[in-house]
Every structure is written in structure tokens, then in C-alpha cells.
Amino acid sequence: MASVSIVLRKDKLNKNNEAPIHFRIIKDRKISYIATGYIIDVNDWDDGNKKIKSTRKGRDHKETTAKMNAIISKRYSDIQKEVIDLETLKKHVSSKNVKDVVFGKKAEDFYSFADTVVNNYDIDSKPGTFSRTQSVIKKLKLYAPKLNFNEITPKFLSEYENYLKTKKKPNSINTIHANFKFIRLVFNKAYQMDIIDLSLNPFLKYKIKTEKTQREYLTEEELLAFYEVKTQLGSRLDLHKDMFVFSAYSGGLRVSDMLQLQWKHFDGSNINFTIKKTNNQLSIKIPNKGLEILNKYKKEDTKSNDYIFEMLSPNTFKLTAKEIDDAISSATAQINKNLKLLATDAEIEKNISFHIARHTWATRALKKGISIDKVSKLMGHAAIKETQVYAKIVNSELDKAMDAFND
Numbered sequence: 185m186a187s188v189s190i191v192l193r194k195d196k197l198n199k200n201n202e203a204p205i206h207f208r209i210i211k212d213r214k215i216s217y218i219a220t221g222y223i224i225d226v227n228d229w230d231d232g233n234k235k236i237k238s239t240r241k242g243r244d245h246k247e248t249t250a251k252m253n254a255i256i257s258k259r260y261s262d263i264q265k266e267v268i269d270l271e272t273l274k275k276h277v278s279s280k281n282v283k284d285v286v287f288g289k290k291a292e293d294f295y296s297f298a299d300t301v302v303n304n305y306d307i308d309s310k311p312g313t314f315s316r317t318q319s320v321i322k323k324l325k326l327y328a329p330k331l332n333f334n335e336i337t338p339k340f341l342s343e344y345e346n347y348l349k350t351k352k353k354p355n356s357i358n359t360i361h362a363n364f365k366f367i368r369l370v371f372n373k374a375y376q377m378d379i380i381d382l383s384l385n386p387f388l389k390y391k392i393k394t395e396k397t398q399r400e401y402l403t404e405e406e407l408l409a410f411y412e413v414k415t416q417l418g419s420r421l422d423l424h425k426d427m428f429v430f431s432a433y434s435g436g437l438r439v440s441d442m443l444q445l446q447w448k449h450f451d452g453s454n455i456n457f458t459i460k461k462t463n464n465q466l467s468i469k470i471p472n473k474g475l476e477i478l479n480k481y482k483k484e485d486t487k488s489n490d491y492i493f494e495m496l497s498p499n500t501f502k503l504t505a506k507e508i509d510d511a512i513s514s515a516t517a518q519i520n521k522n523l524k525l526l527a528t529d530a531e532i533e534k535n536i537s538f539h540i541a542r543h544t545w546a547t548r549a550l551k552k553g554i555s556i557d558k559v560s561k562l563m564g565h566a567a568i569k570e571t572q573v574y575a576k577i578v579n580s581e582l583d584k585a586m587d588a589f590n591d
Contacts, residue, residue, distance in 0.1 A: 186211040186267050190234040190260055193217070194226060196376065201226055204377050205236075205256065207263055218263065219377030220256050221300035244309050244505055251307055294331045295321065297379060298370045309505035320366045323348075333371070333380050338390040341367075345393075361394040368392065400534050401543035407432055409530040424522040426477045427493050428541045434474040435466075435562045436545030439516050439538040443496055448488035450478065459564045466564050495519075 191208045203226050206217040222236075230237045235256070238249040298321050305314035324331070327347055328340075341364065348355040348363070355363070368387045374380045382388075402410060411429050415422040431437045437445075440460045449457045456467045470478065481492055490498070495515045500508055520537045527536040534540070542563070549559045 188260065188264050188267055190220075190256060192224075192226065192229045192231065197226065198223075198376075203229075205229075206377070207260060209263075209267070217378055219379055220259065221297070221304065221377070222252060222256070223376075248307050248309060292332045292334060292380070294333050294336060294370070295325065297333075297374050298367075301370055301373055311506040311509040316362075317366050320363045323363065324367070333374065333384050336367070336371075336386055338386045341386055341390045357393055357395045361392055364392045399543045400536075400540050401547045402432070402532065402534070402540065404548070406530070406532050406534075407544060407548075410526060410532060413526050413529045415526075420518070421522050421526065423493060423495070424519045425526055426480065427519065428523055428526075428538060430474050430477045430493075431538070431541035432544040432548070434470050434545070435468040436542035437468075438542065439519060440512050442493055442538075443491070443512055443515055444500075445492045446488065447482075447486055447490055447492060450492065462564055464564055466562070468562060 187210045189208050189210075191206055193204050193206050197203045202223045205220045205222045205224065207220065209216045209218070224236055228237050228239050235253045236249050238246045302314060302317045302321060305311075305317060324344070327344055328335075345360055345364075348360050364387075368385075371380070371385045371387060375382055375385060407429070411425070413425065415425055427439075427442055431439075431442060434455065437455075438459075438461065441457065444460065445455065445457065449455055450470075454467050454469050456465075458465050478492065481494075489501075495518075496511055500511055503511070516538065523536045523538060523540075527534065546559055546563060549562075550556065
């Protein structure tokens with residue numbers, strides 16, 4: 185009789201102390217595994233009850249954990265039933281036979297596994313990533329409605345790349361790069377979970393192409409002109425101008441983080457918060473210009489939970505992750521629209537968006553002599569190579585300055 189159990193594969197522990205959850209099938213002392221599609225921190229696993237623990241506070245986390253456990257439990261019951269049915273029909277079956285019947289060709293079906301990866305972003309309350317990766321798969325399905333892992337070869341990727349480049353609305357090189365990065369991620373996860381062999385990964389031979397993009401930023405003169413644009417006190421235009429300038433002086437904060445800053449995150453000198461994109465904690469000492477802007481928005485009746493830059497509803501924190509993401513996207517669109525108007529009034533001929541404040545802070549910081557490792561830390565970059573592009577901009581300006589000696 186074959187036995188089925190739910191196990192945490194600590195033998196496949198990664199550098200983040202995470203391990204995949206598998207269904208283990210034992211038949212005649214031989215073992216096969218079927219991946220659930222979930223990877224969790226080993227400290228979040230309840231080995232006694234064979235389920236994921238709800239270790240963090242918050243409604244979203246508890247709902248996510250409950251949903252994951254329900255999916256795993258349902259699949260576990262289905263596998264047990266399929267094992268019983270198989271052994272009823274055949275006297276001699278191996279653990280591999282059981283796995284092949286239970287998982288069959290689905291183990292090689294690319295879309296089946298890719299949908300699991302995509303849906304995990306929804307379960308993990310990452311609506312932005314969920315939406316983007318969902319679009320990647322939807323686009324690929326238009327090109328190839330049915331697709332197994334072994335059909336995605338270097339030749340297939342080359343032909344798909346050409347297709348994306350020559351569509352009625354061609355994709356840029358960097359858009360294709362982002363699409364292919366996710367496809368590669370699906371292959372890597374499939375290999376990690378024993379769904380495919382390493383030899384099936386086409387990205388071992390196929391190089392994803394990218395192209396350098398020009399990072400726009402404001403010079404000191406342009407930033408001053410932008411700040412000096414006359415706006416009506418208390419207007420949305422005035423608020424959006426202050427938010428942009430605050431970011432350009434205070435670590436290049438992303439608009440998503442700016443919108444969710446509350447007064448409880450400010451201790452009088454530093455902003456202490458968790459970066460929305462990376463979930464890393466950060467503390468930034470606010471310079472005088474930033475303090476000047478904060479003082480402008482501090483009121484006598486201000487509460488610790490009030491947003492510093494009031495655009496989101498006070499009850500936004502009660503919404504689902506998807507609803508919060510939608511609210512941030514809507515507010516960002518309003519901000520970017522007004523920033524273009526402000527840039528026109530400041531006679532700045534650059535395509536302005538809020539992200540330009542981030543580029544502006546980085547280039548200004550490096551010019552003022554702040555070391556690249558500190559700039560990287562303050563910007564919340566996962567790796568210093570993300571910050572090096574700004575160093576190249578500054579070095580390029582220095583090279584141009586030296587050309588003056590050729591006159």
C-alpha cells in the first residue's frame with residue numbers, strides 16, 4: 185500500500201531559509217515527490233499538523249495562510265483518492281507509477297505550473313506583480329495556446345522574440361526582457377520543485393537581451409525652478425510639487441511609499457518605515473528642506489495614523505491589497521499629470537514623472553560625495569549594481585566637464 189504525506193523539503197533549503205512543500209509518496213520503500221507550488225520560511229511550518237502556521241499579525245496574512253492550507257489539503261485528499269483508485273485497479277504499482285498517474289503530463293505543462301506561480305503573487309498579496317505576470321502569460325498564450333516545458337527551446341524563444349518585435353504594436357527590447365525574465369523564473373521554480381530536469385531549461389543557452397535607457401533627472405537649477413513655481417496653498421498642485429521635492433531631497437522615496445507615509449513613521453528627525461516594493465526596513469534622516477515641507481503639513485490635531493501627504497482615504501489600510509494597489513495607482517496617475525504641468529511652468533523640457541525625483545536624488549547624492557554603498561542603502565536597492573547606473577551618469581558628466589580643456 186502506497187502512503188501519501190505532506191512534507192517540508194528541508195533538503196532543498198534556499199539562502200532565504202525557505203523550503204518547498206511537497207506531497208511525498210512512498211511505495212515499497214521507494215519515494216517520489218509532487219510539488220505543491222509553495223515555498224515558505226521553515227519557521228512558518230507546523231510539522232505536527234502538516235500545515236503552514238499563521239505567524240504574522242494582520243487579516244491579509246491570516247487569510248493568505250488559510251487559503252494556502254485549504255488548497256494543499258484539498259490536493260492532498262485528491263492524491264490519496266487517486267492512489268487508492270490506482271491500487272484497486274492494479275496489484276503492482278511503484279511510487280513512480282503513482283506519481284505519473286497523479287501528476288501525469290501536467291508536470292510538463294508550462295501553463296499549468298506558470299498559473300500556480302502567478303496565483304501565488306495574488307495569495308501573497310502582491311497585486312502589482314500578479315497583474316504584470318498574468319499579462320506575460322496571457323500574451324504568450326496568444327502566440328502558443330498550448331505549451332509544454334520541452335517545447336520552449338532556444339529556437340522557440342528566438343521566434344517568440346521576433347514575433348513580439350514585429351507585432352502591430354511592437355514590444356520594446358526591455359519589455360521583452362521583462363517578459364522573458366518571468367518565463368525564466370517559471371523554469372527555475374519548476375526545476376527547484378523537481379517538475380523538470382535542468383536540461384529542459386532553454387535559458388542555459390539563450391541570453392535575454394536588454395538595452396540601456398536614459399535616466400532622466402533634474403539638475404540643481406531645474407529642481408530649484410521646479411520648487412519655485414507659484415502654486416495655490418493647499419491645492420493638489422501645491423501638494424504634488426511638495427511631494428516631488430521632498431523625495432528629491434529625502435532619499436528618493438518611491439511614490440507608493442510617499443503616499444503611505446504616516447506621522448507615526450516620523451520621529452522628529454528620521455523617517456522610519458518599511459519599503460513597499462522590497463519589504464525592507466529603512467531609516468532616513470530628513471534634511472532641512474524636507475523638514476521644512478513636513479512642518480508645512482503638520483497640524484495641531486494631527487494623529488499618528490494620519491497620512492503625511494493626504495491623498496489616500498484614511499481607511500485605506502482596511503482595504504485588501506488589490507484595493508490599496510488600485511488606490512495608489514489612481515493617485516500616482518493624478519500626481520504625474522500635475523508634475524507635467526509644473527515642469528511646463530518651470531520651463532523644464534523633460535518628460536517628468538514622480539520617479540524622476542528618485543533619479544534626481546541619486547545623482548545629487550553622488551555629486552555631493554556620498555559613497556555609492558550609502559546611496560544604495562538609502563534607496564533601498566537589493567544590490568549595488570542597481571545604483572551603479574547613477575554613478576555612470578555622474579562620471580559621464582565629469583568626462584564632459586574635462587572636455588573644456590580641449591577648447
